[in-house]
Amino acid sequence: MHKTTIHSSLRKSICFCASLLLTSIATLPSAALADETCMSPYMAKIVGQEDYVYVWTLGAEGIGDEQDKLVTVDVNPASPKYGKVVNSLSVGGRNEAHHSGLTDDRHYLWAGGLDTSKIFIFDVHSDPAKPKLHKIIDNFVKASGGVVGPHTTYALPGRMMITGLSNDKDHGGRTALVEYTNSGDYVATHWMPTDQDLGGAVKSGNLADGYGYDVRALPRRNVMITSSFTGWNNYMMNLGKLMGDAEAMKRFGNTVVIWDLHTRKPRKILDVPGAPLEIRCAWGPLNDYCFTTTALTSKIWLIYEDDDGEWQAKAVADIGDASKIPLPVDISISADDSLLWVDTWNDGMARLFDISDPFNPVEIQQNKIGAQINMLSQSWDGKRVYFTSSLLANWDKVDAPEGEDLQYFKSYTWDGEKLNHQFSIDFLAENLGLPHQMRFGAYSLYGKSHPDIAASAMPPTLIPSNDVMTNSGGR
Amino acid sequence: MVEAGEALLQRLRPLRFGLLLLSVLLLTQATSLGAAGVDQPAADQPAAQVLAPGWHELEYTPPEAGSYQLPPMGLAGDGRVLNTNGEETTLHALMGDKVVVLSFIYSSCSDANGCPLATHVLEKLQDQLLEDPSQGQGVRFISLSFDPVQDTPQVMQRYGRPYISGDFDWHFLTTSGQSDLLPILESYGQSVVRDPESEEGETGSISHILRVYIVDRQLRIRNIFSASYLHADTMLNDIRTLQMESQGQYTLQGPGDVKSGYGSGDYRTKAQSLEQRKGAPALLWTPDWKPPTGMPPIPVPAENPLTPEKIELGRLLFFDRRLSHNNTFSCAMCHIPEQGFTSNELATAVGIEGRTVRRNAPTIYNVAYLDRLFHDGRENSLEQQIWGPLLAHNEMGNPSVGLVIEQIKSVPGYPPRFELAFPGQPISMETVSEALASYQRVLVSGNSPFDRWYYGSEADAMTREQQDGFRLFTGKAGCSACHLVGEDWSLFTDNRMHNTGIGYQQSMSKTPASTVVQIAPGETITVRGDVVADASEPRPNDLGLYEITENPDDRWKYRTPSLRNVVLTAPYMHDGSLSSLEQVIDFYNRGGVDNELRDPLIRPLGLTAEEADQLVSFLQALTGDNVDRLVADAFTVPVGNTGSD
Known part of the structure; x- marks a missing residue:
């Protein structure tokens, strides 16, 4: 079942990228870079081993205190608490905890609730082992002019770009991007382009649905890219009921929008049918492309700038058998742009694609992680990969086949050929809830030493990662 | 243009005839032509006056309809007015279902660039609109007097009658007095100055800035014309522009996220902007509110009177x-x-x-x-x-x-x-x-097309097909046995509970082996029943009226819904299981779903495909005229x- 051969071209590409990295960090203290590979290029990076993974966790009726919480897992193998939950911070209510994102300085973690539209801002820098609830934005809908469901919280310099999923008029999929300052003040609302108000954008095909989901930026191309999922009605509805509701099934996003990053104006709307979700942009300085996967049509799409400087969308690979609804969810690109992890929620598989030729991704292995799987985060060097299980409160499975885990946090190492299981935390058995998105924390970011690992304390260094990449080979 | 001018002359309306003569005699003088046409009694007119462009051919090609936008300029005001029969109504009652062209006039006004200009331009516009009846039917003219003393309803009727071509929808209104008039004038920014020198007092000279307003179906003012700007050609294109807007993809009658045609791979979005989802307040009710045609008075509990x-x-x-x-x-x-x-x-x-x-x-x-x-x-x-x-x-x-x-x-x-x-x-x-x-x-x-046809004696309010559908509705198809039609009004419901079998089917049917699921425009997959079941919570049962009475005879009985505005309320049935009116007619044509408690009124109908279409067509005639409002x-x-x- 596990294919483990890695193409020679892939190896070459890894080596190429590694050499660039070495060049870039030559002037820095001798420590390996480690971080998620899917974060904002504006964001500071951890130097050294990540110490914690912050898991934004949904409360569930009948489980523990039934409310959403930020769960801190110790993931530093050198720590005496390695593999343990070291903190759990309940925030009150079930808000449909979903995605979270760090500010560019990594001092604060913004975690959104897709149902109540609250945004919880955690201070993760004062004590990385014990995040504090710093502020709650509870008037997001009012401030934004009716945007519901803050999803991606994406770091831009000094501010957060937040994608909405829905609106307070019909609970459908038309929505907007909403901009906040790092201190939590509302800045602006940028509505997703619709036929009635294209906002200056060009329709490349038939569609301008106004839906939203994820956002990523390619600063050196002055480009911001958004994808499109569905509105509150659908993401809050029981999944089986949804599949049986023909009208509701028509209300999924089918577009990716290319924006002018600087002016926040939509430039071009690309037809990408079947609910394109996570967007992961390549890191290589000449790689002007991003990947997304469509949840319903189960494909990998390449969003790329062609030789004429035009942005295009192309379906480049199938993910499993669409009729079995594998439901590709989170994806993660390796730092050298050679590998793409694709989690398929319904079958609990972590699939690995060789994307060294971005126009021809090839699936090279599948790993059964649990009864269902959603998010994954890998360290910058790709050697550690973490998985969680929950997708949406009313979409999650309620039963697991014998021997398969249902709601979990799992830690693996990746040795270049296979995943090696390190530890798991059963979030139901621990009465925590349904684990969703993961973000990394480390003392080294803030010039601090790990209190329990004196010997390996990192020098105080903060590296804006975008500079790292630019220095390593600018255009 | 020549024909219109001749027709005008032939009708020999004294006032207007005089004006035409005047227009021939007038000399060029720049002073009186500007943004304002100031009405004065003819005797006070300066010796010479330039006629406003509205009297002539337009000197430039008007911008093409639909090639531009008319940004909303705020809500059109409301107020109490009297029609030519002396009946009281409100301005808003005459807005919302059509594009409205509103001008303020008074019958004794004689300034060539004032009220007569407005009325002349409207008459010309009327002729142009009548060339395309489908367009003309969507427009209403309102000429409202700001001289309630002299312009009684009878005077307005005499004044207006000669202008109206055929059954064109042109209302000549007045008010019961200054107390009703002034708030209206204020809301439209119509400043009116009575000449203090006039010996005629209230009935004497009135100075005002000529303004004509175009009001859209959302009761928003979309353009304002003054004497130097008013012209039938530009107004016609403005009206067409608004009609293209309202008849086109952007409507108040349906989801802003339009998904019609989603079953096809050629599906094109027609998504409306949420930022532009702005409306206009309406006067929903007043103490003298009267039910629209086809509806009874609102039953109001004594302990909760409407205010x-x-x-x-x-x-x-x-x-x-x-x-x-x-x-x-x-x-x-x-x-x-x-x-x-x-x-x-x-x-x-x-x-x-x-x-x-x-x-x-x-x-x-x-x-x-x-x-x-x-x-x-x-x-x-x-x-x-x-x-x-x-x-x-x-x-x-x-x-x-x-x-x-x-x-x-x-x-x-x-x-x-x-x-x-x-x-x-x-x-x-x-x-x-x-x-x-x-x-x-x-x-x-x-006041739906049906109401106007059935209760309002407007023979053309429903199409022939809709009329045929109505005969089936009350005849062969037997719909009106539950969806009642009354002599003076119709609620289209008996307010009673019936078992059609649709609830029975939901409770008693087995889980389907597979479900077709749409995953993108024009793209479906067939999902195995067990895959759907794995993703489903236990299906909640629904026994209808039985859950209230615990009488086994009441299993799967549900209230008869009204059919008014039924085209706007898909999907249908208590469980939303039928997505179109065609499916509903088909369901009843098959006699619903048989079960021991099925209502005896539900039986196979033997309708032909054509008859089913006629019924659907009739149901489309049940949409009230105030929905947009x-x-x-x-x-x-x-x-x-x-x-x-």
Whole structure:
């Protein structure tokens, strides 16, 4: 079942990228870079081993205190608490905890609730082992002019770009991007382009649905890219009921929008049918492309700038058998742009694609992680990969086949050929809830030493990662 | 143009004939032509005057209709007016269903660049509109006098009659006096100065700035013309531009996220902008409100008389998401104005935290007339019904009445509004329900094409096919056995409970082996039943009226819904299981679903395909004429969210 051969071209590409990295960090203290590979290029990076993974966790009726919480897992193998939950911070209510994102300085973690539209801002820098609830934005809908469901919280310099999923008029999929300052003040609302108000954008095909989901930026191309999922009605509805509701099934996003990053104006709307979700942009300085996967049509799409400087969308690979609804969810690109992890929620598989030729991704292995799987985060060097299980409160499975885990946090190492299981935390058995998105924390970011690992304390260094990449080979 | 001029002369209306003579004699003089045409009695006219462009051919090619936008300039004012029969109505009652061209005139006015210009241009515009009846039918002219003393309804009738071609929709209105007139003039920024020198006092000379307004179906002013700008050609293109806007992809009658044609790979979005989802407030009810054609008076409980203050308060509450336990749900999240005050996007509703609701959200239109509420008929007054959704665990999820009251009290804007609506009374279970009931009670919609045809004796109000459909409705198809049609009015419901078999089918049928699921425009997959079952919660059962009475004979009985505005309220049946009217007709044509408790009225009908089409066509004639106005009004209500006042 596990294919483990890695193409020679892939190896070459890894080596190429590694050499660039070495060049870039030559002037820095001798420590390996480690971080998620899917974060904002504006964001500071951890130097050294990540110490914690912050898991934004949904409360569930009948489980523990039934409310959403930020769960801190110790993931530093050198720590005496390695593999343990070291903190759990309940925030009150079930808000449909979903995605979270760090500010560019990594001092604060913004975690959104897709149902109540609250945004919880955690201070993760004062004590990385014990995040504090710093502020709650509870008037997001009012401030934004009716945007519901803050999803991606994406770091831009000094501010957060937040994608909405829905609106307070019909609970459908038309929505907007909403901009906040790092201190939590509302800045602006940028509505997703619709036929009635294209906002200056060009329709490349038939569609301008106004839906939203994820956002990523390619600063050196002055480009911001958004994808499109569905509105509150659908993401809050029981999944089986949804599949049986023909009208509701028509209300999924089918577009990716290319924006002018600087002016926040939509430039071009690309037809990408079947609910394109996570967007992961390549890191290589000449790689002007991003990947997304469509949840319903189960494909990998390449969003790329062609030789004429035009942005295009192309379906480049199938993910499993669409009729079995594998439901590709989170994806993660390796730092050298050679590998793409694709989690398929319904079958609990972590699939690995060789994307060294971005126009021809090839699936090279599948790993059964649990009864269902959603998010994954890998360290910058790709050697550690973490998985969680929950997708949406009313979409999650309620039963697991014998021997398969249902709601979990799992830690693996990746040795270049296979995943090696390190530890798991059963979030139901621990009465925590349904684990969703993961973000990394480390003392080294803030010039601090790990209190329990004196010997390996990192020098105080903060590296804006975008500079790292630019220095390593600018255009 | 020549013909129009000749026709004009041939009609030999003294005033206008005189003006034409005057126009020939007038010399060029720049002073009096500008943005304003100042009406003076003819005797006071300067010796020479340049005639406004509206009298001539346009000197430039008007911009092409639809090639430009007319940004809304604010709400068209309302007020009480009198028609030529002396009957009182309101300006807003004459707006909303058509594009309206409104001008202010007075019958004795004789300045060539004043009222006569306005009326002349409108007459010319009328002729142009009549060349394309489909376009002309969507337009209404209103000429309103600002001289209520001299311009009685009879005077306005005499004045206006010669101008109206055939049955063109042109109203010559006046007011009962200055107290009704002045607020109207003020709202339109029409400054009127009476000449103090005039010996005729109130009936004497009137100076005013000539303005003609184009008002869209959302009651918004979209253009204002003055004497130097007024011309039939430009106005015609403005009207066409607005009609293209309203007849085209952007409508108030359907979801803003338009998905028609989604089954095809060629599907094109017609998504409307939420930022531009702005409306115009309407006068929903006044103490002298009269039901529209085809509707009876609103039944109002003695203990909760309607007042504008209660309606206004209820309207705010209806759109306030803070009325749910976690501030995510207002009444309007399921009863969405542009979706027929129901939800076109869901078969059965989804409540707080995404909890499953078993049944389709019913429309609020004409809910005042129902004496049994909810699909199972378990409530009998709106005032009581209101607390059902507020407290239901799977709807708005409030744990107690007290919490709702405290929540409302905590919003700064509410206590003073409650005091206005209910002087001296506390914010309480009673006042909250009375306010909400009052708003819903006035969402009355009638005067549909059917009503105008059946009760208004407008022979052409329904098409031949619709008329054939009506005969089937009351005849062979037997629909009117439950969807009653009355002599003076019709609610299209008997307000009774029936078993058609659709509930039986839901309860008793086996899980299908597979389900076809659409995954993208024109793209479906067939999903195995067990895959769907794995993703499903246990299906909640629904036994209809039996759940209330526990009488086994009442299993799967549901309330007959009204059919008014039925094209706006898809999907259909208590469970939203039929997505189109065609499917509904087909269901009844097959005799529903057989079961031992099936209503004897439900039987195979033997309708041909053509007859089924005729029935559907008839159902399309049941849409009230004020739908756009009610929806546009709803759009003006601020959605109550955390942090709102």
